Every structure is written in C-alpha cells, then in structure tokens.
Amino acid sequence: MSLPAYYTTKDKVWHYAFRVICFSIFFFLLAPILIMIPLSFNAGPYFTFTREMLTLNPEGYSLRWYQDFLGDEGWMRSISNSFIIGIAATVLSTSLGTLAALGLSRAEMPAKGLIMGILISPMIVPLIISAAGMFFFFSQINIAQTFVGVVLAHAALGTPFVVITVTATLVGFDQSLTRAAANLGASPTTNFFKITMPLILPGVISGALFAFITSFDEIVVVLFVAGVEQRTIPREMWSGIREDISPTILAVATILVLISIALLTVVELLRRRGERMRGLSPQ
Amino acid sequence: MAMSDDAGDDVAIGNETDSKGRLLTSDGRPLRAALERANRRRKLTAFGLVTPLLAFIVIFFAYPIVQMMWRSVDNPAVIEALPRTLDALQDWDGEELPSEDVYRALYEDMMADEELPRIEQKIGPLAVRLNYEVSAARGAISRTSRNVDEFEPPYKEAFMDAHRLWNDTEIWRIIEREGRPLTASYYVAAVDAEYNADNEIVRADENRRIYVSLFGRTFAMSIVITFMTFALGFPIAYYLSSLPMSKANLLMIAVLLPFWTSLLVRTSAWIVLLQGQGVINDSLVGLGLIGDDDRLSMIYNQTGTIIAMTHILLPFMVLPLYSVMKTIPPSYARAARSLGATPFTAFRRVYFPQTLPGIAAGGVLVFIISIGYYITPALVGGQDGRMISNEIARHIQSSLNWGLAAALGTMLLVSVLILYWLFNKLVGTDSLKFG
Numbered sequence: 001m002s003l004p005a006y007y008t009t010k011d012k013v014w015h016y017a018f019r020v021i022c023f024s025i026f027f028f029l030l031a032p033i034l035i036m037i038p039l040s041f042n043a044g045p046y047f048t049f050t051r052e053m054l055t056l057n058p059e060g061y062s063l064r065w066y067q068d069f070l071g072d073e074g075w076m077r078s079i080s081n082s083f084i085i086g087i088a089a090t091v092l093s094t095s096l097g098t099l100a101a102l103g104l105s106r107a108e109m110p111a112k113g114l115i116m117g118i119l120i121s122p123m124i125v126p127l128i129i130s131a132a133g134m135f136f137f138f139s140q141i142n143i144a145q146t147f148v149g150v151v152l153a154h155a156a157l158g159t160p161f162v163v164i165t166v167t168a169t170l171v172g173f174d175q176s177l178t179r180a181a182a183n184l185g186a187s188p189t190t191n192f193f194k195i196t197m198p199l200i201l202p203g204v205i206s207g208a209l210f211a212f213i214t215s216f217d218e219i220v221v222v223l224f225v226a227g228v229e230q231r232t233i234p235r236e237m238w239s240g241i242r243e244d245i246s247p248t249i250l251a252v253a254t255i256l257v258l259i260s261i262a263l264l265t266v267v268e269l270l271r272r273r274g275e276r277m278r279g280l281s282p283q
Numbered sequence: 284m285a286m287s288d289d290a291g292d293d294v295a296i297g298n299e300t301d302s303k304g305r306l307l308t309s310d311g312r313p314l315r316a317a318l319e320r321a322n323r324r325r326k327l328t329a330f331g332l333v334t335p336l337l338a339f340i341v342i343f344f345a346y347p348i349v350q351m352m353w354r355s356v357d358n359p360a361v362i363e364a365l366p367r368t369l370d371a372l373q374d375w376d377g378e379e380l381p382s383e384d385v386y387r388a389l390y391e392d393m394m395a396d397e398e399l400p401r402i403e404q405k406i407g408p409l410a411v412r413l414n415y416e417v418s419a420a421r422g423a424i425s426r427t428s429r430n431v432d433e434f435e436p437p438y439k440e441a442f443m444d445a446h447r448l449w450n451d452t453e454i455w456r457i458i459e460r461e462g463r464p465l466t467a468s469y470y471v472a473a474v475d476a477e478y479n480a481d482n483e484i485v486r487a488d489e490n491r492r493i494y495v496s497l498f499g500r501t502f503a504m505s506i507v508i509t510f511m512t513f514a515l516g517f518p519i520a521y522y523l524s525s526l527p528m529s530k531a532n533l534l535m536i537a538v539l540l541p542f543w544t545s546l547l548v549r550t551s552a553w554i555v556l557l558q559g560q561g562v563i564n565d566s567l568v569g570l571g572l573i574g575d576d577d578r579l580s581m582i583y584n585q586t587g588t589i590i591a592m593t594h595i596l597l598p599f600m601v602l603p604l605y606s607v608m609k610t611i612p613p614s615y616a617r618a619a620r621s622l623g624a625t626p627f628t629a630f631r632r633v634y635f636p637q638t639l640p641g642i643a644a645g646g647v648l649v650f651i652i653s654i655g656y657y658i659t660p661a662l663v664g665g666q667d668g669r670m671i672s673n674e675i676a677r678h679i680q681s682s683l684n685w686g687l688a689a690a691l692g693t694m695l696l697v698s699v700l701i702l703y704w705l706f707n708k709l710v711g712t713d714s715l716k717f718g
Contacts, residue, residue: 011626022522025515026537029597032552033544035562039555047555048565096336103332108325115333122344124703126655128672129692132679133347136354156344159336217545220657224679237547241554241662250555253548260543264536267543 033257040065040250047247065251075236075252082232085147086215089154094208096155097162102196104163105170116163123160127220130157135224145227153221158211165210169203169274202274206267213263352696355689358466360412361458364405365392369462372455381455386438393431415684416457416468423448456482469690494674494691501671504589505653509600511593512649513642516600520641523601524608535605542598550659553591557582557663583665591659596652600645607641640709647706651699671695 003012043062044050052060069075100119103109122130134153135144143149173196181195182188197204219234226235233252240249301307306314362369371388375381396406406428413420423446434441442449460482461468471477471484475492479485486492519538523531541549556562564578573579581587611634619629657672664673671691678688 014626018518018522022519025519026534028515028594029537029541032556032594033541033549036548036552036555039562046560047558048560048562096339100333100336103329106325106329106332108322109329109333110326115337118345119333119336119340122340124651124699125348126657126672126695126699128655128657128675129348129351129696130344132675132688132692133349133351134343135679136351136685137343137347152343156340159340163336213543217547219547223676234545234547237545237551238658238662241547241551245551245554249551253545253551256545256548257540260545261540264539264543268532268539 036250036253037257040247040254042247042250045247047245047250065247068246068248069251069255072248074231075233075248078231078233078236081230082216082234085150085154085230085232086212088147088151089158089215090208090212092151092155093158093211094162094204097159097207097211098166098200098204100159101163101166101170105167105173119163120160122157127157127218131221131224134221138225144225145230147230150222150226150230150232153225154215154218155211157218157221158214161210161214162204162207165207166200166203169200173199202270206270206274209263209267213260348696351689352693353689354685355469355693356465356467357686358412358461358464358468360405360408361462362464364396364409365389365458365462367392367395368458372459372462375455375459377452377456377459380439380450380452383437383439385455386442386449387436389442390431390434390438393428396428397432411683412461413454413457415472415687416461417448417453419448420454420457422446423454453480456480466686469686470694472687473690473694494671497669497671497674498694500667500669501654504585504592504668504670505650507589508592508596508653509646509650511589512597512600513646515593516597516604516645517638517642520601520604520608523605524611525613538598538601541594542602546595546658549595550591550662553587553594554582554663557587557590582663583668585664585668587663587665588660588668588670591663592653592656595659596649599648599652603644603648604638604641607638607644611637643709644706647702647709651702651706654702655695655699 003015007015038053039047039049041061041063042050042053043060043064050060054060104112104116104119109115130153134149138144138149138153143152177199178191178195181191186194216232217234218232219238222230222232222235223238226232233256237249237252240246240252301313308314308317365388367388368385371385372381375385393406396404399405406424410421410424410428413424427442427445427449430445434445448454456478460478468478473494475487475495476484477487477491523534523538526534554561558564559578559580559582561582563581564573567573568575568578581590615637616629616634619633620626624632654670655672656670657676660668660670661673661676664670672695675688675691675695678684678691
C-alpha cells in the first residue's frame, strides 16, 4: 500500500508507528495461544523452550505428553463426557431456543422486552451466581452430580446464544415466502420444514455451535453441579492446573486450539453465507 | 412465522350487517369480534412458541437464583429449634441474664429435640447458625446438648456450669435477635459490620473487615482491566475498520481465535508464559536483562490476574468497537482536515465522539464480565488477585456459610443488573454480536 503523496515525514512516521503498535497487540492476542503448540512437544517436563528445542535438536522434541494424554483413563473419559454433555445440551437449547426465537420475532408477541430479558439472563448473570443457585436447587431435586443435571444447566446457559442468533437471522426473513407457501396449500408443519427452516438454518447452526462451545468450555457450573462421573475436559484441566501442572495440559490445550480453529472456520463460513444470502456483503 | 398465521386468517368479510349496522363476516359473526379473536389466537401461538423455553429458564435458571437469594435473609434455625425459649424470652429486659424460666424452656427445647429422629433434629443446625454470630456457639451448644439429659433444676446453674457461654448476655441477645423468620445479619456481615451490645449496627474491628475492601478491589481491578482492554482494543479496532473487507476479515482471526479458544487454555497459556521458570522469565534471564535470582513474579498475584483477564476479555472490547467504527464514514475526518483541523483535532473533535457508543458497549460488557469472574482469579490470582466470586465460592464449598455466600452473591448480582440496565440504556442489547 503506497502512502498518499501529501503525507509529511511526521505523517509517515506516525503511520508506521501505528502499524507497529497494532501488530504488537495482535501479537499479544495470538502469541500466548500459539506458543503452547511447540511447547507441547517438549521432551522434558518443562514449560519453557529447552536448549535442545532452541537448537532444533530432534532429541528436544517428543510426543510423550500426547501419549500421556491418550493413555490416561481420566482424560479419555473426560473427552466422552464433554461430548455427551455438550451434544445433549446443544440439542436441548437449540430446539427450545429456535422455537422461542420464532415466537419472539412475530409482531404480535406480547411483552417482548420482558421475555427477551428473562431469556437472555443466563448470559448476563455472573456464572458463579448461576452455579451457586443451581448447586442448591439441583441438590434439592436430586439431580446434582448426575448427567441430567449438568446437561440441563448447560442447556440453560446456551439458550441465549441460540435465541440471539436465530432472532437476528429472522430479521432479514421475507414473510411473503411463507404466506405464498400457505397460499399454495402447505400445512404449518410443511411450511416450517420446507420454507422457514432452510432459510434460517445458518442462524440455527451458528447458534447451536455457540451453545456447544459454551457447554464444551464451561467449568464453573461443572465445578459446583457435576460429580466425579461427569468430569469434563475443562474440569480435568482445572485439576491439572491446580494440583500437578504437567505439560500434558499443553498437549490438551493444543488439541483444543485446533478444535476452536475448526469451529471458528465453520462459524465464519456460515456468517458469510448468511450475509451473502441477505445481500449484506459487499462481495 | 407464517407457520400458523393462517390459523386465524379465516376471517372473510361478508356483505351483511347486523341490526346495529355492524359489519359481519360471511358466517354471520360480528367482524370486530372475529378479528379480535384471530388476533388473540395469533398472540397465543406466538406465546406458545416461547413458552417451552420460558418455562425451562424459569424453572432451571431463574428459580434457583431467586431461591439462592432468599437464603440471604431466610432464618429458620432458631425458631425451629427453640420455640419455648423464644416464648419465655419475650419478657426479658436484655440487661441481665434471663430468669430461670428461660433456662427451663431451653432445657425443654433441648430435651424435646433429643426425642426427634436424628434427621429432624434442629439443635445441630442451630449450633451452626449461631456459630456465624459468635464463634464459640457451636462447641457450647453441642457440648451442652450432649449432657442435657443429666441436668437437674435449677437449670440456670446447670447450664452455666455446662458452658461459660450461657453465663453471658451476648448469646441471649443473639438468640432473641435471630429468633425471627427473616434476618439481616448476613448482609450486616457482608458489609463488614456487626451488632454491638445494644443491637445497633456498627463497623467491625479493623482486622475483621474483609468484604468491603474485597468489593473495592474487585471493582478497581475490573476498572483497570476495562481500561486496559480499551487502550489495546481501540487502536486495533480502528486499524481493522480502516482496512478493506478481505484484509480486515483475515486479521479479525487474531481477535476471534482467542475468543473461541477455551478459557482454561488461555489461562494456562499465561501460567506457562509468566511463571518463574516460564518463557518470559527464561528469555529475560537468557538475554541478561535480569539475574537468575531475581526473576519477576508475574503470576499468582494481581499482576497475573490483570494480564490474563485483559487478554481474555479483549475480544469483547474489540468486536463492539469495530462494528461501530465500520459505520463511521472516513469522509467526516477528511472534511475536518480540509477545513484546517490538525490530524489530532480531527480525531479528537470529529472521529472520537462518534465511537462513543462502541466504547460504552465494550466497556460495560468487559466490566460486567470481569466483576463476576471466577476461574482466572482462582487459578492465577494467588492472594491479592482474588475477587469477590472467589469468596462466594469459598463460602459455598468450604466454609459452608451459605447465607453469607447468598448475601455476597445477591450484592454482586444487583451490581451487575444495574450495570446491565445502564448498558441497555446506553446502547441496547441489539448491538450484542458474536464473531
């Protein structure tokens, strides 16, 4: 990018200085996450680059922390727990949230502001408060330390994201399409699955992904509501960090970073598709 | 949507009018009633779609929180355990030790409690409850209740022999004060106050003041974190908004990847970087900037918490700022320049004021999230980096003073809700976007 001809020396210096500042902030954002990837291949039990690693000596690198992770029963169980809980909570929050978003975007919906406020409250209330409330209530109705309890809790935390993304998709929704379908004889159910659903699907999927990542990454409620049987990946990491911190954490972290890159890509693609479909994107 | 718009749309206007000249539908109903009915039905359908989620959230989210808040004032222990004693205490003047009648009532209450099956006994919870008010109470009550069946009249002496606490008007004042269904004592404790001998609320001793300064520290740290995210977020949001779309989307990954990365991953990343034998200290020692013996302690203290939380919350500042800045036409600042403003004046007087909604949105968002933050301070906070949520968790999990935890939690929740209300006033929830 060439600079405009009228720039003075001072302008030029400022222009480059500003870029240097910005890129150091980007560095601050990315470096801590990316630095764990090479460190997770450390051959020794250290959290820093050893001399062998810096000289690129193959002996400095190993897969031992990955083997450690894969060979550990606790970690393996936490993976399946995380997915079971995450998927169940996502199904629950996505179906309830999508229905509610359909209702909320109707013009005739009464008390919209109040209801919206209640529905998105799980996103606003500090997690420690939600966790404490659920801890007491779930113990009373005997679902503390069960999968049902954790799934219900995570579903509640995930619904605001589904409601918000699906409601946002419905803003650009052309009502005349469903009227046309109804006019041509489609029943409300056919109408929903054949007309509405395909059009709001990107919103539903990104809402579902948000709900899933919320559950997958959630730890506070798990600390209070889950028992030993329901330990998820973040819960294992929590003990790992608190009790005996070993580079196995780095191996797990690397895998999780790769998962988030995958999820980020999917959400970004969906967002662009949605924008293109609604003609909002400049491309 | 149109899923059932048709349900109420079968209102066909006929040509008939009724005796009062009102329009009728083709099947003879008054048109106004038919339309109202259709409208009601539509409202019901819309509400019916929302009901499942609303019921779910109310039962599994809102009710548990309200119930937890109720714990901060709920006070059943004394009433349930000592009904006779409270009755007898009604005539007590509060100056000297109560009369023999009161001690006899206490004896009867304790004896009656022993008759109950273990699970229904109330003296145990009473001991725990009174222990929050005076720290010798649990031992005194449990020791007394173990020996109470051997007591002989006069009971006053018997109790006073069993434990010196019964020889003190303080315990009786507390029993009288807490013998009501609702209590303020958890809130009194939560603002570092206590009751004095005249049942007036006074500030607690210097060395027992914890919570006010903890709230203060939580707020101060949140302000620092909010300011740091602003200082770091503003330049990059500005830079991103000035780039062409394709380039901005690419660089946006730098903001979105941390946003999507597990919180524990990001926290452990900072532990790895900042600890004594970590990457930063090793590099500084390796470069000879600091000696091997005076490595910087940047983790397990306030510094570590602030650094890690700034990193974790930075995306929440950048995203709203970016979406506001993208809508500001660059021609405004250019117009200011062409009218003779220096670059700085053009920025300060023309560009910056237009970014204020974004700053407000991002600032309140970051502040709300950080005052309730638990995980990062718990893992990297050490002693002076602890925040109010860590204290709430401690009271729930280890000290088991649930009333105090509920009082602290309610205070935190109320502050967050006030801030959220402010946020709504300033920017509206519509500007909440993810990714």
